[in-house]
Amino acid sequence: MARSLLPAPDARGPFSPGFWRSPLRGTWFTSVLGVVLLAGVTVLFVTGLLSYAAYNPDLSPVNDKTPDKGILGFYLFSWPTDPPWLYRLTQGVHVTLGLALVPVLLAKLWSVVPRLFTLPPTRSLTHALERISLLLLVGGALFEFVTGILNVQLDYVFPGSFYPLHFYGAWVFFGAFLAHAVLKAPVAFRNLRRMREGGEERADGQADALAAPRPDPPTVSRRGALGLVGGGSLLLLATSAGRSFDGPLRQTAVLTPHGGPEPGGGPNGFQINKTAAYAGIRADETGEEAWRLAVTGRSGTVRLSRADLLGLPLHSAALPIACVEGWSTSDQWWRGVRLRDLAALVGHDDPVDVFVESLQRRGAFRHAALRANQVGDPRSLLALSVNGEELTPDHGHPARIIVPAAPGVLNTKWVARLTFGAL
Incomplete structure (x- = not known):
């Protein structure tokens, strides 16, 4: 019988480093995605807080959809009326950027998924705290992006009101994200400097902790994979940003539906949310x-x-x-x-x-x-x-x-x- 050319599956499954065989995983690949998310998620967090402030939630109990926010509401202020397009800008950026970052987030999670299966689960108290913060980071990211996308799609399948869920979830996620960024940003920027110097691999001779020990033959380069991720983000941008504009561009926003029917012509022919x-x-x-x-x-x-x-x-x-x-x-x-x-x-x-x-x-x-x-x-x-x-x-x-x-x-x-x- 002819011998199979495919590698035998590792008996220990995902908890074995040999299980993960993609040649794309590596410190440089993850660092590039991490730096993009560092900038993008920071903008999302700031515009999200501004969106919450725009509701003037301190006018309790009428506008307050997040009771008992305590110190999390330290930054609240009376929402200004100038410039008149302020909320249009901040919320348009928040939603459109959030959708465009989905491929980057998924690629980043894919690139580090072997880390979730490392054994032993904890090696020290410090390592245990790092693992907990990682779980909060991954869970918070998925929660925030999923609830945000469902809100854009007007699918309110989650329990409770969107406002407190998204508000509290944002603080949990960003706290974990900030801690992770403080720990990992120096490494990410060092790797990017090495990339500018002409190499993707670690320059200090040590093994790449994220690279597969026995990778399969590559079918695309890491730069090619980043191009696919970037292309996916641009596609989402092109099919969602149009809802912030009138005219022909509005018809391109197929991924951001709205509550009411398409407006007709005439003086009242503009967006309707609730009929x-x-x-x-x-x-x-x-x-x-x-x-x-x-x-x-x-x-x-x-x-x-x-x-x-x-x-x-x-x-x-x-x-x-x-x-x-x-x-x-x-x-x-x-x-x-x-x-x-x-x-x-x-x-x-x-x-x-x-x-x-x-x-x-x-x-x-x-x-x-x-x-x-x-x-x-x-x-x-x-x-x-x-x-x-x-x-x-x-x-x-x-x-x-x-x-x-x-x-x-x-x-x-x-x-x-x-x-x-x-x-």
């Missing part, structure tokens, strides 16, 4: 005869019809809408009553926080709160029309909030009540 039907809005409660806006403040409550609101001084502002899922629109021309004018109508000459209530019956953020600095911005409106046309039901008719630089869910649609100074 009136999804939110449970009935036509009989938004008609001219039925709908009244209740505005409450220091001097009491006034009730205003759309005709009453149209009789007040109207102002216009060009503002985008940006959502946590990563999509955004370009500037739309909104027209309506300034929030600070409505505050003054009920006795607040100086801007104060406002509690906004919607007719919405289903979905998250049926209520929202805005900071005094947001109320005081002259571009913050209770919008009645957009791009020269009355709001459609899906865009929040009879009235909606629009605030510069605020996350989309704080631009409440189908507004029923504004309570100034209640927080």
Whole structure:
């Protein structure tokens, strides 16, 4: 019988170094991926914290989706209104970069997977702590990327609310990531210096701890493998970034779907996340005869019809809408009553926080709160029309909030009540 040309499988399985035979694994390959992740994950962490701050979570309990955050909320500040595209930029970068880094993360985990099967599991207390931090790093990375991708895809299959899960998970992951980076970054940069000097292998004559002791014949070089990883990242970038733009580029974003139908043409022909039907809005409660806006403040409550609101001084502002899922629109021309004018109508000459209530019956953020600095911005409106046309039901008719630089869910649609100074 002819002898098989394939190597016999190692009897001890993945716990034996001989089990791992890919010629691509090596310190240089892992170092390149690690340096890319060091930069990319740092940007993801910072933009993620900014996204959380944009919700003004200290306006408890209305906007606070992560109770008992304690010292983890040390950095929180009143979210600014300038530049008006701030949230569009930070969240667009966060989501698009997160998707583009998926191939890099998977390649990095593949490159070090033999380390997870080393024997003995621990050799010392220091080694045990390193192994624990590695488990937190790998588990945290997978958790953050998986929950983030599911949120972009609007598949809320994880238990509980996305906001606290992603927030707490980010701190666990980044803590482990920071510890790992402090330990491994010097080695990674030394290896990159050697690469610039013309070699991929260790220059000190020691064995490459990540290289297979008995590698199979190569079918692609390590540089070729990095090219495949980079090509995968560019493909994900090209098929997701378009949701941050209008026009033809939007059709290229096949990997970042959204909640509502594709917008049609005309003045109201831009992105919709929640439709009136999804939110449970009935036509009989938004008609001219039925709908009244209740505005409450220091001097009491006034009730205003759309005709009453149209009789007040109207102002216009060009503002985008940006959502946590990563999509955004370009500037739309909104027209309506300034929030600070409505505050003054009920006795607040100086801007104060406002509690906004919607007719919405289903979905998250049926209520929202805005900071005094947001109320005081002259571009913050209770919008009645957009791009020269009355709001459609899906865009929040009879009235909606629009605030510069605020996350989309704080631009409440189908507004029923504004309570100034209640927080």
